[in-house]
Amino acid sequence: MSAILPASAPVGLQSLRDPDDPPVIRLVGVETALLGRQVLDGVTLDIPARRITVIIGLSGAGKSVILRHMIGLTRPDRGQVFMDGVDINLLSKKGLYALRDRFGVMFQTGALFESMTVFDNVAFPLREKTELGEGEIREKVNRLLALVGLPDTGGKYPDELSGGMVRRVALARAMVMDPEIIFFDEPTTGLDPIIRNSILKLLCDTWREHAFTMVMVSHDIPEIFNWCHHLVVVRAGKIAAAGPTASVLASEDPFVQQLLKGDIAGPVRLL
Amino acid sequence: MRKIFERIGTGALRGIDVLGSTGLFLLESVAHCFVPPYRPRRIVEQIHFVGVKSLFVIVLTASFTGMVLAIQGFHTLRKFGSEGLLGSVVALSLIRELGPVLTALMVIGRAGSAMTAEIGILRISGVIMALDAMAIEPRKFLVSPRLVGSVVAVPLLTAIFIVVGILGGWLVGVGLLGVNVGDYFGRMEQSVEFADIAGGLWKSFAFAILIGWVCTWKGYNTQRGAQGVGRATTSAVVVSSVLVLVGDYILTSVLL
Numbered sequence: 001m002s003a004i005l006p007a008s009a010p011v012g013l014q015s016l017r018d019p020d021d022p023p024v025i026r027l028v029g030v031e032t033a034l035l036g037r038q039v040l041d042g043v044t045l046d047i048p049a050r051r052i053t054v055i056i057g058l059s060g061a062g063k064s065v066i067l068r069h070m071i072g073l074t075r076p077d078r079g080q081v082f083m084d085g086v087d088i089n090l091l092s093k094k095g096l097y098a099l100r101d102r103f104g105v106m107f108q109t110g111a112l113f114e115s116m117t118v119f120d121n122v123a124f125p126l127r128e129k130t131e132l133g134e135g136e137i138r139e140k141v142n143r144l145l146a147l148v149g150l151p152d153t154g155g156k157y158p159d160e161l162s163g164g165m166v167r168r169v170a171l172a173r174a175m176v177m178d179p180e181i182i183f184f185d186e187p188t189t190g191l192d193p194i195i196r197n198s199i200l201k202l203l204c205d206t207w208r209e210h211a212f213t214m215v216m217v218s219h220d221i222p223e224i225f226n227w228c229h230h231l232v233v234v235r236a237g238k239i240a241a242a243g244p245t246a247s248v249l250a251s252e253d254p255f256v257q258q259l260l261k262g263d264i265a266g267p268v269r270l271l
Numbered sequence: 272m273r274k275i276f277e278r279i280g281t282g283a284l285r286g287i288d289v290l291g292s293t294g295l296f297l298l299e300s301v302a303h304c305f306v307p308p309y310r311p312r313r314i315v316e317q318i319h320f321v322g323v324k325s326l327f328v329i330v331l332t333a334s335f336t337g338m339v340l341a342i343q344g345f346h347t348l349r350k351f352g353s354e355g356l357l358g359s360v361v362a363l364s365l366i367r368e369l370g371p372v373l374t375a376l377m378v379i380g381r382a383g384s385a386m387t388a389e390i391g392i393l394r395i396s397g398v399i400m401a402l403d404a405m406a407i408e409p410r411k412f413l414v415s416p417r418l419v420g421s422v423v424a425v426p427l428l429t430a431i432f433i434v435v436g437i438l439g440g441w442l443v444g445v446g447l448l449g450v451n452v453g454d455y456f457g458r459m460e461q462s463v464e465f466a467d468i469a470g471g472l473w474k475s476f477a478f479a480i481l482i483g484w485v486c487t488w489k490g491y492n493t494q495r496g497a498q499g500v501g502r503a504t505t506s507a508v509v510v511s512s513v514l515v516l517v518g519d520y521i522l523t524s525v526l527l
Contacts, residue, residue: 071404093408100406111401114392125405128308128412183404 022085024049024181024213025070030079032065039065040076041237047230052207052214054224054245056259057234058268063217064185066234070215071105071183072096101129104174104182104212108189110166112158112173118145119154122172129177144172148202164195168202175206184216196220200227221260225249233259296410296491297484300418303411310416317420321382325428328377333365333432336373337439340364344440345448354448358455359462361440362433366463366471368519370433375478375515378425379508383486386417387507390490391500399491414491418483425479426472433471470526477522478515485511 023046030043039062047053047070055063068074069081072088080087083099091099112121122141126132132140145151148168158166167187174182187203188196200220204227207214218224225231231248233241233256241251249260258266344360390413393399402409437459444450489507493499 073400073403097406097408100404103404103406105401105404107397107401107404109397111397113398114396125407128407129405 022049023047024084025215026080026082027066027069028080028082030066030069030076030081032069032074032076034065039237040069043079043234043237043239045232045239045242047213047215049213050211051229052203052216052227053230053232054216054218054228055232055234056218056221056224057240058259059219061234062237063234066232067183067185067215067217071103072100101177102180104177104179106167106170106174106182106184106187108186110158110170112166112169114158116157117154118150118156118158118161118169121158121169122176125173125177140176141172144176145169147175147206148172149198162195164191164199167191167199171199171202171206175210175212178210179212181213181215184214184218186217186219188218188220193223197223200224203227221262235259293484293488296414296488297480300410300414300484300487303408303415304419306411310412313412313416314419314423317416318423320385321378321417321420322424322427325378325381325424326431328381329374329428329432330435332373332377333370333435334439334442336369336432337361337365337436337441338443340369340436341440341443341448345444345450354450355454356458356462357440357444357448357450358437358457358459361444362437362459362463363467365433365436365440366467368523370429370436371471371474371478372515372519374425374429374432374475375482376512378421378428378479379482379486379511379515382421383482383511384504384508386483386486387490387493387504388500390414390487391493391503394491394493395496395500410491414483414487417487418480421479421483422476425482426475429471429475466526470522473526474519474522477518481514481518482511485514 025045025047027043027045030040031038032040043062043066045066055066057063065074069076070083072081072091075089081089086099088096088099112118113124116124119141122144123137126137126140142151142154145154148171150165150168150172153161153165153169158169161169171187174184184203188199191199200223203214203216206212216224216228225245228245230243231241231245232239233248233251233253235255241248241253241256248256251257255267257263258268340361341357344357344364345354348354348356348360390399393413399409399413402412441452441455445452445455486507489503489510493503495502
């Protein structure tokens with residue numbers, strides 16, 4: 001993949017020519033109401049394969065709900081979610097779990113087992129879902145911990161780590177099963193700028209090495225534009241804009257411009 | 272008038288909904304016990320947690336229960352000149368009622384509340400959702416081993432409770448109150464039948480399922496942060512304790 005992306009800097013990711021492959025994930029007319037509130041209202045969206053796609057929008061716009069639909073954790077009231085052309089909502093639980101074996105998911109809080117060490121947390125999917133011996137598991141987990149910059153933390157517990165370290169452990173766990181697609185729900189929210197950029201760079205480096213399809217929900221505007229190929233802007237459960245980052249940044253939609261610039265004045269007035 | 276009927280209807284529908292979802296939760300969790308992977312290590316951990324770690328409190332409670340039964344029984348029986356029946360009274364009370372019920376209540380307080388809190392914290396910290404996202408069935412991973420652990424450990428703890436209770440009764444009845452040791456154990460052997468022991472064990476088996484069911488369900492459906500975990504834990508203890516007592520009455524009516 002290094003031929004696709006210049007190794008020097010993340011800027012320019014969006015200038016890549018899109019692959020000709022069909023989208024790996026496709027949402028068609030997805031409508032979902034939660035607790036009586038319409039959270040998604042006719043979302044139609046393509047996620048390109050082997051690219052980093054970032055979903056942005058105001059809080060409560062439905063970004064994380066879109067992500068959960070892609071993973072099959074939430075089922076839509078109407079519409080379809082296709083993964084490689086298969087409607088995942090028509091799959092049995094066994095079929096859905098077989099599909100999820102292709103995913104890695106990193107949640108906002110890390111969602112680590114507090115009672116397990118860092119090593120055991122990362123090794124957890126391998127022990128539960130593979131027949132690998134302890135030696136192979138140790139080698140793989142240590143390699144991943146080194147990759148995320150935590151080579152000596154295997155024996156520590158999550159509550160002994162900083163927020164940024166917890167996210168990196170969660171990233172290692174998300175990658176441990178060699179997934180084809182990794183989903184990130186706000187992986188850098190609440191972190192200081194240096195740690196945030198370190199994690200974003202780590203994601204980008206990981207992409208360079210493995211060329212996973214990555215889908216990320218983020219609030220890191222404008223920094224995130226340097227780290228993604230595709231951008232999706234969500235407004236009140238609808239897609240306001242979607243496409244290669246450069247084209248979305250050039251959008252003339254007033255809401256998109258307000259969100260990108262963080263303007264107080266614009267179509268959205270909170271005060 | 273219409274509003275009253277609406278409220279009754281809403282309440283009834285909610286009740287049916289809860290019954291249905293809890294019933295399905297139990298059935299699916301039991302079904303998961305018979306589907307690989309079996310995770311024997313997690314089951315052993317739960318048997319250790321529910322059983323071995325409850326042993327001290329069970330032995331303590333059982334010995335004092337047996338001692339109190341002996342004192343009360345002795346003074347009541349003396350009025351009728353039947354002190355020799357003390358062993359029967361202590362043993363039958365423990366085997367039929369107090370052993371299964373008090374063991375269940377102690378396990379609820381020590382292990383059931385911890386089950387709810389632990390699963391509840393996993394729920395609010397997003398680990399249950401993460402398990403599901405990792406294609407690891409959360410109920411199979413979290414609930415089924417706890418159900419099996421309860422079903423194995425609670426009847427064993429009940430048996431220990433009964434034996435220790437009888438010994439506690441012997442200590443007070445024979446050692447302090449002067450009942451003849453031959454009478455104490457001899458009358459016990461004459462009056463206790465296999466049906467009494469089987470009935471007690473059936474009860475403890477039923478209570479074990481009840482504890483595992485209610486406590487894991489409450490934890491699994493925890494909402495709204497740390498306060499929610501506290502509420503779920505309190506609710507699990509209260510609901511399962513009340514259900515044990517109600518269940519005891521129903522089972523006693525059926526078994527006798």
